[in-house]
Amino acid sequence: MEPLIRMVGITKTFPGVKALDGISFDIMPGEVHVLIGENGAGKSTLMKILSGVYQPTSGKIICNGREYDQLSTKTSVEEGIAIVYQELSVINELSILENLFVGKLPTKKFMGLSVVDFKSMREKAKVVLEQVGLHHDPDTLVGDLAVPDKQLCEIAKALVSGAKVIVLDEPTTSLTTSEVERLHGLIRELKAKGCGIVYISHKMKELKAIGDRITVLKDGTYVGTYPAAEITLDELIKLMVGREIKGTYFADESVDELMTHPVIFEAQGITRSDRTCRDISFQLHEGEILGFAGLVGAGRTETMEAIFGAVPKSSGKVFLKGKELHIKEPYAAIKQGLGMLTEDRRKLGFAKNFTCKQNISIEPYIKESTWGGLGGMLSNAKEEKWANEQISALNVKCTGPEQMTVDLSGGNQQKVILGKWMAAGSEVLIFDEPTKGIDVGSKSEIYILMRKLAKAGKGVLMISSEQTELLSVCDRIAVFHGGELKAVLEGKTATEEDIVRISTTE
Amino acid sequence: MSDNNTNKGFSFATFWQRFGTITILLLLLVVLAIARPNAVFSSTSIPQILRQSAVNILLALGEFFAILLGYIDLSISAACGLTGMCSALLMRANCPWVLACIAGVLCGTMIGALNGFMINKTGLHPFIITLGMQTVYFGLMLVVSNSSSVYGFPAGFSKFMNATLWGVLPVGAIIALITAGILWFLTARTKMGRNLYALGGNREAAWYSGINVHRHQMLVYMISGTCAGLAGIVLTGRLNAAAPTAGTGYETFAIAATIIGGTSFFGGVGKIPGVVAGGLIIGIINYGMTVMMIDASMQKVVMGALIIIAVTLDHLVSTSAKK
Structure with missing residues (x-):
């Protein structure tokens, strides 16, 4: 049997990093192909290449016998590829019906004008909603649906566009056991109709239950593809991890x-x-x-x-x-x-309109402030002292205390953030x-600093x-x-x- | 917070970021001096311009704080009118004029506190809250004044408000400058001021840094309200009357002055001296058009257009600076 999609030797480099290195991956009709790997293994990047969001640096994609060097988001849809992301992309403000046909509303001629053909929309919608088991009135606003139902709506949307390959990215993160069962039932039906499903999940037990083949990625490289029935969970975990x-x-x-x-x-x-x-x-x-x-x-x-x-x-x-x-x-x-260095540095870590000196001074100022943070004077001498001490202690690479923190590299931004907590004596x-x-390099420096602390x-x-x-x-x-x-x-x-x-x- | 200009050599963008507002101010004066020399080089012109600018500056100072947080305060115009009206009514009720003025300013502070309270409690965008409150305050003004102007104030009040220092500085301008001085100190020398810049730059990061968002928001709106209260008194003094529609449209001038003064509409960037210059610019445009005999209706058209031109110019220069 010919695969629906075959990706051969896909390599993708971003400035400074090789995200994918010669990955091969195929999807047969009527199978669930599971894709696993740790965070950063390259699963999402590979799927983004399949959906045309990213273009591969090298490699080929063969869809239904046609060969491409890269896909655009448009050709990806035309070749019947649909991706249901973890963060669902349904539009809450529209009804189920409108969501299903977003961007591809059927039209008819009415008095010489092209108008939306609601009748054929409803007929088509009825069929796919029945198929995915979403029993709401198609005029219900998607925003009023529970998350699992939104997901079904998204799958229905994929079916409306005639998708033959459906990628489900972490589909069960927010589902209860019975909802997972329902979803798996739907996946089996789609399989029987000849669709190919790519299933990405961290939940090991599920993979064995639903998958036919399992492909493991590690650090952007291809580890292997294994029949789900013949591989144990322990073996899979070993394949995913085990870095030096x-x-x-x-x-x-x-x-x-x-x-x-x-x-x-x-x-x-x-x-x-x-x-x-x-x-x-x-x-x-x-x-x-x-x-x-x-x-x-x-x-x-x-x-x-x-x-x-x-x-x-x-x-x-x-x-x-x-x-x-x-x-x-x-x-x-x-x-x-206490002090906290937040995960999202740019959003939560520092003030983007502040210089390094000003950012480093925030916490010591707060530490010695009065009236719930409102009281107290600024002191340029203190700011200079805090900033210079931390910049040299943490080896921050910047032009000086007056440089804007936002212009530094990620590692140096992190050091500035650490510097403000150190200056506050947390x-x-x-x-x-x-x-x-x-x-x-900066990683290792940060580990050493943590150990010193x-x-x-x-x-x-x-x-x-x-x-x-x-x-x-x-x-x-x-x-x-x-x-x-x-x-x-x-x-x-x-x-x-x-x-x-x-x-x-x- | 644009002290990061350690760049080598001259760049127009950096120059503009620092001195753009002053340049506009000087250009306007030059244009006016060429068009109507008598209107600039006379002993009455400076006090006249300052008198016209005082209310703009005071309102812009308040607006500056809201915009610094990345927010807005649309209610200042109505707050200005309402506080002026309150003081006027108190004076008519034989309250000593000094007390009446203080009561008016405090009324402004309370209006600001009410705005701040509602913003904190509802979590709605201040645009909505202050837009609604603007209508409420304008309505209240009509109610308390019975929709008619209030005039006939104690002689002391009129005399004080129309006095000038050394023949050039009207009292209104002195009040505006003192207020600006205090607020400059607050923004540039206190922790609270620094916190406001941090909040305007990145609200969520500020929260994780230990800056209490609600406390600071409340304070900002109280400052804004207090400035509106001061503006209300100065306006009442200048006109020697409190009209039931006083202040209408002033928030536009305040916002324009703030932005022309170099404050970023997205929050976190801006300085008090720039805002004062921005308020002066609005005052000069108004004065200039009056002496050039442009009729009042046409003045509005020109004013609106000038605001857009000034802000566009500022935007173009600052975006080109980033490239």
Whole structure:
């Protein structure tokens, strides 16, 4: 049988990075082809090439016997490819019917004018909505639908456009077990009709249940394609992980020794009002770096935001050196000695209209301010001192304290952000994905800085989605899954497989 | 916050960012001096221009804070009218004029606090809240004044408001300059001021940095309201009457003065001296058109067009600076 789509030797380079290196991938009619790999393995990039969002640097794409060097978004649709992204692209303000036909409204002639042919729209819509099992009135606003129904609407939209290949990107993240069952039922029906399905998911158990073949990607390279029936979960996890670890940044002492140190920071039963994290408790000992592993949305960042007071928590206590902290807003957290380096640097990390000097001064100013942050004078002498000290201590590469932070590289921006917390003398620092989007050299510098802080008696908490990073920096690693803390592993002895197993299987 | 001009050599864009507002101001004066020499080189011209500009400057100072946060305050025109009316009515009710003026300013502060409270509580965009409140305040003004003008103030008040220092500085202008001085100190020398720039640059980042968004928003609208209150008193003094529609359309001038003064409409960038210059520019345009005998209706057309030209020019220069 001829594959519906065949991608051969796809390579994609972005400035400075090779995102994909000679990947081959094909989709047969009537099969579910699962695509797995860790964050950054290249799954999304490959699918974006298939949908025409990205153009490959080299390689070929063969669709229905026609050969392309690259696809445009238009040819991709014409070749019957549809992608249902995790962040659904339905338009909430339109009805189901209008969403199905967005950009391709059928028309008819009426008194010489081209007008929308609602009758044929409704007929077609009825057929596909029946097929996907979406039993709402087609005039319902999509915004009024629950997430699983929006997803069905998106799949129906793919069917209306005559898609033969449907890519589902993390389709079950926000679905309950019975909704997953319903979706899998639909996938089986589509299979039977000869459609090819690409299924991307982190949830290992599902893959075995629904997949026919499984392709594994790792760091932008092709690992292999395996029949789902013949490969075990453990084998798959081994294939996905197993990168070389370069350099370690552990404490000099063993974990047993570290555990005898006094507890400097403790969280007890942190539960967020929106329940995205529940009953999280952990202790941080002096001198150790505690890591937080898990999938995006597993509750790591959510916990830290609640501890820091950025979002409300419904219950839970926080202790610094045995003293309970009362935190209602980040201001209170900072006054009492906490600091947080947020994941999204550009959005949450620094003021884009500020120079390095001004950014570094924000936190020490807040720390010594009065009247809830409103009171206090500026002092240029202090600003100069803070900025110069941190720029040299952290080796920030900038033209000087007056350079705009936004003009620095990612790594140096991160150092400026770290600098403001250091200048404020924060006792406990929360690093959320501190090396995301940062070059290798700066990464290593940041690990060394974190270790230095821990040695100096500061508390260091580190969230990361890169297991290798956690395994070479953190003395202990807390693994999250579904809003709960599932296990605490020892950094030196834990393996990537352990982390992946705990964070992907319920 | 554009002190990052450590660039080598001369660039028009950098020059414009720093001195653009002053350049426009001087150009306008030159044009006016050529067209109507008598209107510029006379002993009455400067006090006249300053008197006309004082209300613009005061309102622009308040508006500056809202725009600095990336927001807007459309209610200042009505707040200005309403506070002026309140003071006028108090004076007519035999309240000592100094007390009446203080009450008017405080009334402005309270109006601002009410705006701030509603913005914080509803979470709606300040455009909506202040647009609605503008109508509310204009309506209230008609209610309390019975839709008729109030005049006949104590002699002390009229004398004070129409006095000039050294024959050039009218009291209104002095009030505007003192206010500008205090607010300059606030923005350039206090933590609160710095926090406002951080908030305007990136609200969410500011929250994570420990800057309480609601507290600062409340303060900004209180400042804006207080400035409107001061403007209301100065306006009442200049006209020696409080009209039931006083202030109508003034928010447009205030917004224009703020933007012409180099404040970014997107928040986080701008300085008090620029705003003062912006207010003066609006005053000069008004004065210039009056002495050139352009009729009042046509003045509006010209004013609107000039505002768009000035802001477009500013936008073009600053976008070319980024390239």
